[in-house]
Amino acid sequence: MTDRRLLQLDPRDNVLTVIATLEAGETICLAGKQVPVRQRLPLGHKVAACDIPAGAKIIKYGVPIGSATVGIAAGEHVHVHNLKSDHLPTYQRETQASYFDQQ
């Protein structure tokens, strides 16, 4: 069974939503396997439900929410460092200059 702190919103999803903040060093249970949490995962963030190859669609709510920019291992944090929109780039304060350079 899968961890109760991880929410799958649709059976097709390959990411799970963290519904109680997880601290580094804790372990989560993914399809019966224990996986260590490498860094703090705040409430609302996503982890990979399975191994996801680079270029594959990330599925949440049963629909694609973008593509993996690198290979992602099961249990790994899925966010702006490895997931990219298929529509519009995601703006972040830290990368403001490069964001507008790429336009």
Next chain:
Amino acid sequence: MKGYLRPDGRKGVRNVLVVAYLVECARHVAHQIAWPFRDRQAHLIGFGGCYPNAYALQMMKRLCTHPNVGGVLLVSLGCESFNRAELAQHVGATGRPVHTVVIQESGGTTKSIAAGRQWVETVLTQLQASPRADLTVRELVVGAICGGSDATSGITANPAIGRAFDLLVEAGATAIFEETGELIGCEQVMAERAARPELRPELIAAVAKAARHYATLGHGSFAPGNAEGGLTTIEEKSMGAYSKSGRSPIMGLIKPGDVPPPGGLYLLDVVPDGEVRFGFANINDTAEIAELIASGSHLILFSTGRGSVVGSAIAPVIKVCANPETYRRMTEDMDVNAGRILEGQATLEEVGQEVFARVLRTAAGERTASETIGHQEFTLTYKTFEPLGPACLPAAGNL
């Protein structure tokens, strides 16, 4: 519940007097006029631009004759482009008391403030005698918006608002959801819910227009806080935002200031038509709330995960907090704690019912958190819209 019966037959859930500046140069005077009466339902609205804009004039006409509004004071500098005579005539034709203070003709700042306050005092006293009439759920128009979203918004508060929307529509009310820029990626799913086949391409086209608009400007409807809260892409944010529309059929597509026919669910398209001219479609949540109100919303359901604090002029805002950690940090700003769903303390159905009940109590006069604290935000920008296409609204005979 009882509403405030206006001379034009519409019924409001609040008894507001608006003080409206017609150019930024008149805002200080207008603000000074309204400020002493802020706890007596005198609200400041206005348009800051000096150049004419058909959208801004239409918005101000709709806002100044909103069912929650009982009287209107216009504050003009005197030389701006805004057609103050047309607006005053429009308001007067609905039977609402209206008066214009022109600062350049009234002896400057101090005399204008004094004259304005005197008028407001008199009319607020008159409004205390506004007639009351029975108000049914069928007569309510409710808008929904999400702001300060995080990844909990699309799991708890937005679906709970969607459930409340379903209950409102079943009871015969009108429900409006918005922000086509936050529906990018779910347009096909949404179009399946169109009440008429000819509406489907209109819904898809509205989202495609939003995608083009934001691509031209180089920025999606996505703030850094969204990412800090666990949202990674606009598609992901869209799917969460979309869930606040519930499951009812979509009866039509409207633009800001279009008041939909009574009953059913409508999508409000806030993205300007034509070439990109004036900038972002939604510079902030407050601009969208003003558009929902201009389309007749008596009150607004506002879903937030990161923790927005805004309220609004003219219409009460009910804050549904998606994130239990945010709720504990910012309890005074929130009306409903939808984060209980994540902690196993309530079901989605229960929170949906709670939001529905809260709508009815607010319509009956109960103050929301933002009203109690004194929030009365308002923003109005430049935009350009074309008239609705024939497929956007139900045929008159089918209403």
